[in-house]
Amino acid sequence: MTNAPDSAPASDFIRDRIRADLQSGKVQAVQTRFPPEPNGYLHIGHAKAITLSFSVAKEFGGRCNLRMDDTNPAKEDQEYVEAIKDDVRWLGFEWDALLYAADYFDQIYAWAELLVEKGLAYVDDQNAEQIAATRGTVTTPGTNSPFRNRTPAENLLLLRAMKAGSYGDGEKVLRAKIDMAHANLNLRDPVMYRIRHMHHQRTGDKWCIYPMYDWAHGQCDSIEGITHSLCTLEFEHHRPLYDWFCDSLGIYKPQQIEFARLNVEYLLTSKRRLLQLVEGSHVKGWDDPRMPTLRGLRRRGFPPEALVAFCKHVGVAKFNSTHEYGLLEFYVRDHLNKHAQRRMAVLDPLKLVIENWPAGHTELVEAQNNPEDPAAGTRLVPFSGELWIERDDFLENPPKDFFRLAPGREVRLRSGFFVTCTGVDKDAAGNITAVRCTYDPATKGGNAPDGRKVKATMHWVSCAHALDAEVRLYDHLFTVTDPASIDADNFLTVLNPNSLRIVRGKLEPSLKDAKGGERFQFERLAYFYCDHQDSQPGVPVFHRTVTLKDGYKAQKGAATKDQPKGGGKK
């Protein structure tokens, strides 16, 4: 699946259990599933769940289904079904079967009648408020519904009438008859069916009663023969109910195992909050490159392989943890370093004039496409007497640890020539308008025949040949590492006003042919993604995926870490 380091699955409590189940013979073949509700887009948290369920199945020679948990037509939409399928495939996983909870509605209903007949479920006439009010609290028991003792025969009639559409929305519900005083609130006669006269994207108008999550999920798992039903920690309290339904029905009971959901610094995975960002236009949609959605990460340029490697690395445990954002970046850089071709681009241009360059002359220099992958070949880049260099690659009065261009200093222009700074031009206000230098014709390609060394190599783009292009520089959407901890009222105050900065860059001409979906490293700056939405033929738009590590800045402290000011450097 991935070539990233330590992609081998670590031993964890879930795999340990599966191994034991296989060994004891309790389980013959592993069957897992990823059960999203098609009511929104998948995000990085889902990537962990997807990676887990699909990987586990694969590792143990089992199967993994993609099942749409479409039990609530009020919130779901076919558009999301397609998006989910697309995102799962993008991550690199292929399901053994594509299934829908709605396809089991007949079976689930039949089981409901069975429970009614067994006296384990009843129709309640109370409304939602009354049911909530009589549920009790975590410290006080609930009270029985006045309709709790209806006979099985009466309940059966009522349930059938519910199904037949004899009642309006909310008029009646079917409830499991368990224990209104149970310490686990989920077992205080949970609602199984509610009435919703609604069109379902899959079953049309066949049903007007729809099963609740608890009264569908375990049943679906059972029907599919799921051996290990993996889900996140918040469903832990639901497991007793999951078990109760299967046991009461006398059907095959899969084992639900819960693990901690993924948390990453600066990222939010709450659907509600994400929706707030989109609806408030704080981002440009669900696929905004600052969003932690899979679609957003895709547009940001994150390779799916990097995401999967990250998800495998973080492991699975029950401890509620938060991963450093830097770990995610590590996997992105690790993959991109090996696969992204190099190009040169100047994002904060400063003119460099080569005084001894033959007027009007252009020379082509050969540049490596990827030093990490010789097979990527080389390309020709035009070099001339006026070049763009990065503004912060020149300093008139450099500190001792600054290796780049400065008056009197010689540096290498990558794949080009050695140049020596002879002076600067300034405007009336004293701002530097251009840097002047001379070049050494003998150093073409970047090496001096006499063996002399330079301490710095800089990127450049020929002014006459430069491609002007829009480059979008992204940074964290939030200024705090844990935006989820900020309450709803102040949530927007921690939005990073500099999370998106758009600049016009001077790019080497070959980038004119960049296609949407391609990834590059703009040397010495960062990795960039050619946007598949906004790029036009010949007019590419680039998104900064992640910066390169910067050893120089690191030495100077992290003061500018979250507030990039230079062209593309942090």
Next chain:
RNA sequence: UACCCCGUGGUGUAAUCGGUAGCACAGCAGGUUUUGGUCCUGUUGGUUCCUGGUUCGAGUCCAGGCGGGGUAACCA
């Protein structure tokens, strides 16, 4: 103030049947380098939440604390 779950270096995560803490990232130092990237080498960090107990031996088992998270939708 009920019930459930969890607690290992800065962040995560490992440690066969209880045998004396490993790995990754980050950090630091050095080397290599036509990217201050990559790569290579070395290295700093842990009384395994606390207190007792069982044991020849406890991160692993037991008890009691402390701390964190979760749960009261006709959502999933």
